[in-house]
Amino acid sequence: MNEPWKVLEQRVRPDFRKSVFFGLIALAGLVVGTRLGDIDAPELRERLIAWCSALVVAVAGIVATRTASREVHRIAFARGGDAAATPLRLLVQLSGYLITVFVVCDLVGIGLRNLLVGGAVTGVILGLAAQPVLSNLFAGLVLLFARPYVPGQRVRVFSGAIGGPHYGTIVSAGLLYTVLDTADGPLNIPNSALLASAVGPFHGEPPEETPDVPPGPADDDEAAAVATAAALAEVTDEPERKQNGD
Numbered sequence: 001m002n003e004p005w006k007v008l009e010q011r012v013r014p015d016f017r018k019s020v021f022f023g024l025i026a027l028a029g030l031v032v033g034t035r036l037g038d039i040d041a042p043e044l045r046e047r048l049i050a051w052c053s054a055l056v057v058a059v060a061g062i063v064a065t066r067t068a069s070r071e072v073h074r075i076a077f078a079r080g081g082d083a084a085a086t087p088l089r090l091l092v093q094l095s096g097y098l099i100t101v102f103v104v105c106d107l108v109g110i111g112l113r114n115l116l117v118g119g120a121v122t123g124v125i126l127g128l129a130a131q132p133v134l135s136n137l138f139a140g141l142v143l144l145f146a147r148p149y150v151p152g153q154r155v156r157v158f159s160g161a162i163g164g165p166h167y168g169t170i171v172s173a174g175l176l177y178t179v180l181d182t183a184d185g186p187l188n189i190p191n192s193a194l195l196a197s198a199v200g201p202f203h204g205e206p207p208e209e210t211p212d213v214p215p216g217p218a219d220d221d222e223a224a225a226v227a228t229a230a231a232l233a234e235v236t237d238e239p240e241r242k243q244n245g246d
Contacts, residue, residue, distance in 0.1 A: 013071055013074065015067045015068070015070045015071040015074070016067075016068075016071045018063065018064070018067040019064045019065075019067040019068035019071060021064075022060040022061075022063040022064035022067065023060070023061075023064040023068075025056065025060040025064075026056070026057045026060035026061045026064060026100070026103075028056075029053045029054075029056035029057040029060060030053070030057055030103055030107070032049065032053050033049065033050050033052075033053025033054060033057070033107045034053075034107070036049050037049035037050030037051075037052075037053050037107070038050055039051070039107070039108055039109035040109060050107055050108065050109075051108070053107055054104045054107040054108050057100065057103050057104055057107065058100060058104050061096065061097075061099070061100030061103065061104075062096075062097070062100060064096065065092070065093055065095075065096025065097055065100065066093070068092055068096065069089045069090075069092040069093045069096070070089070072085075072088050072089055072092050073085045073086070073088065073089040076088045076089070086144060086173075086174070087140075087141050087144045087145060090141075132192075133176070135192040136176045136177070136190050136191045136192045137176060137191075139190075139191035139192040139194070139195040140173075140174060140176060140178075140191040142195060143173065143178070143191055143194065143195060144173060148199050149170050149173070149199060149201075150170065150173075151170050151171065151172055151173055152169065152170065153169065153170050153201060154167075154168070154169050154170075154201065154202050154203065155167075155168070155169075155170060155180070155199055155200060155201055155202055156199070156200055156201075156202040157180065157189070157194070157197050157198070157199050158197060158198040158199075159193060159194075159196065159197035159198070161193045161196065161197075162189060162190075162193050162197070164197075166180060166182055166187060166189075167182060167183070167202055168180040168181045168182035168183070168187065169181045171186065174191075176190070176191060177189060177190060177191065178191060178194055
């Protein structure tokens with residue numbers, strides 16, 4: 001009789017069970033706080049129910065979001081690698097935290113209109129201050145979803161902003177930087193610069209670079225000798241040209 005339950009327990013991961021359990025607790029806290037609690041009620045009992053329900057929803061929502069994001073990351077990593085698992089985990093966390101914040105604010109009587117207006121002003125200020133970080137973040141999300149490369153693949157990168165071409169193996173594809181293992185060592189490329197670059201697979205050995213060597217003393221002496229010989233030849237030929245002209 002217990003065999004099906006053992007098989008189900010082996011298939012269902014602990015993070016999934018925790019996310020379902022704490023998600024139900026958060027839902028129950030929302031129902032109790034909405035039906036029995038009122039933050040503006042004259043009775044202390046209803047205000048306490050509202051505050052306790054908000055606390056339960058906050059704690060259970062955070063735990064459920066974290067466990068659900070870990071479970072999504074595990075499944076996506078097993079099927080699509082880190083390039084697909086990382087953005088999905090981030091999206092689950094952002095969605096869960098936003099839902100938890102909105103529910104808690106509704107239970108404690110904070111108007112969503114004031115929250116959205118204040119959040120918009122704060123978002124504009126933070127967006128201007130963190131524009132380079134946000135550009136790398138969104139570029140990383142685009143690259144992870146588009147998947148022009150995968151970790152472990154040898155690629156070549158052509159870009160005027162970061163020089164190049166660069167040849168190497170993709171070590172990791174993060175949300176801010178992509179690590180390229182080149183012959184000179186690991187190279188951390190910002191995702192915003194990488195999004196504007198031409199990236200393609202590469203097989204074989206990278207071409208040898210010919211360094212630009214500045215002219216040395218020997219080259220200077222040779223150039224001076226050539227210039228001196230040309231000047232002497234011009235001086236020697238000048239009397240002959242005058243005689244022929246006469």
